Amino acid sequence: MFIIQYQAVEVFDSLGVLIPIFGVLMPVFIVLIVFVYNSKQEKYKYDALIEVSKNVKESEEVINLLKSFKEEKKSNTDLRKTGLITIFTGIGLSLLGYHGLGTDVVFGVGLLVAFIGIGQMIAGYVYPNQPDEITDTVESYEKK
DSSP states (O other), X not given: OHHHHHHHHHHHHHHHTHXXXXXXXXXXXXXXXXXXXXXXXXXXXXXXXXXXXXXOOOHHHHHHHHHHHSOOOOOHHHHHHHHHHHHHHHHHHHHIIIIIIOOHHHHHHHXXXXXXXXXXXXXXXXXXXXXXXXXXXXXXXXXX
């Protein structure tokens, strides 16, 4: 009986070595799954675009379809919105640290986050819209 228990302990000890290996490899597997999923989504999207463009007669409609698939860049409106959200997140962290927990560390982290939000808002006002976004807006207005 003792020999069987000793062998079971050896098996569990050897399995214990696998835990750190799986712990290190799990993020790699997750990133790999995300990349495979994204690449399949992109392939399906462009396959659908090709099928639709085969049935469309006007070239202007195909151009509009291509523009709709183009990824959007962050504009200054997005920076202002993100900055405002970040400011209030920092204020909430500061209040939690000062009144809720009574620790200076969380209060300081909250102030840091709030100042990052202020920087984002300033960047949203300083950097103008992208020139191609302005051109696209003007062209779509002129078509109407």
